[in-house]
Amino acid sequence: MAGVLVIEDDDRIRLALLLALEDEGYVVRGAATAEEGLRAQRQDPADQVLVDLMLPGLDGFECIRQLRRDDDVPIVVVSARDDTHDIVAALEAGADDYVVKPVAIKELSARLRALRRRARTAAAPVPVYAFGGLEISPEEGEVRRDGRPVPVTRTEFRLLCELAEHAGRVLSRQQLLSRVWGYDTGDERLVDVHVGRLRQKIEADPANPRHLVTLRGLGYKMQR
Amino acid sequence: MAGVLVIEDDDRIRLALLLALEDEGYVVRGAATAEEGLRAQRQDPADQVLVDLMLPGLDGFECIRQLRRDDDVPIVVVSARDDTHDIVAALEAGADDYVVKPVAIKELSARLRALRRRARTAAAPVPVYAFGGLEISPEEGEVRRDGRPVPVTRTEFRLLCELAEHAGRVLSRQQLLSRVWGYDTGDERLVDVHVGRLRQKIEADPANPRHLVTLRGLGYKMQR
DNA sequence: CGGGATTTGTCACGCAACTGTCATCCGACC
């Protein structure tokens, strides 16, 4: 199948979107819940996915994360909520774009086209960050030390990915709070605690970290 | 160059965007006209471009087309006009995203990040100041002598960065106090002490400094 | 739906490292 999967619980809106997109020349399919959408995508992947944030059961954010876990499919959020925090959270979760309802179908269509163009040109191998015996694979959602999987929690993983993505650069506690947690403000000790926990898991000698190092007064960084 | 190029004619808005993005950890550069932006991008390409639609001379749409012709760089339109027709036209012209002013910087930053993830933009190289065997890398938070990391404290590091940034120029103790410490007034001896400590760490012969030199009665400067 | 396990965020404390001040010494310049 080639086309668009629309995950939206409101029957009227879903139908309207499906019809309008069909009119624009897309092959379409709908799902009323995140679970249904995920199942559909697994069985017979669409080229692009539209997802609402407020879904019954599994919510939109989690839906995005799970879609992303299996797949690099372009995801556009279509939400009624026009709130920076939601937008940031959705994009962080893995969405590619976020539009606010009601949306002009021409705009939606143009955004889908732009995204498809971008996704096509960028078909690339799965990136795996490696630091000595430490491997971090954002796509797989896995961390390995000397080839052995290390169990890390979601927050730890996001933190690790953020650091790995900017390997060699200092990231301040503020930057980490903002990028990993989405906090504008908050207790910086929180970062310390998670870094500490991460070190217990990924460092040979957690008291003398070789990869996840502290720069006193500046922040943390991943060392190659 | 690595980072974000902002093409926007309104000085106030451009400056605000640049500062905010810098705050988010981006390396930034601005251009006031499409022509200037295109030239900048050709000479020294940024990883991502922000462009306003209403520009004097060459307009935003044409600017996007020309950027696209040379390059696959991710382009985000930041416009005051919230009009489906403009949005569609901009995306058709080759833009990847379109946000309406005023925009929350957090949202913009998240969109840039999402786009970068999608475009798999090459990781930005790390800028480094070099003075003979002495390297100072603000991004990495590291100082190296002959390739070996030298442990410096935060204050020392800031001081060194300030001097390195204005290499070859004298900086008075007052200027340093103000830029490094944020003091309007204070004991100038403080600077001496930190310079001394720094010399112990980065100079081969601290008593006869070659890079961090004193200009009696004037201040200090970094010597190439 | 319920209860146990896991994860997450907060807090307070202790240690180590850093900062700024001061007094003294030194060397350049007139």
Added chain:
DNA sequence: GGTCGGATGACAGTTGCGTGACAAATCCCG
């Protein structure tokens, strides 16, 4: 040789970081 600006060593106060304990939130499983 005198004077002035700069260097330096010592020290006490402060700051920043790591950590263990704990409570709240969330997940997971039947």
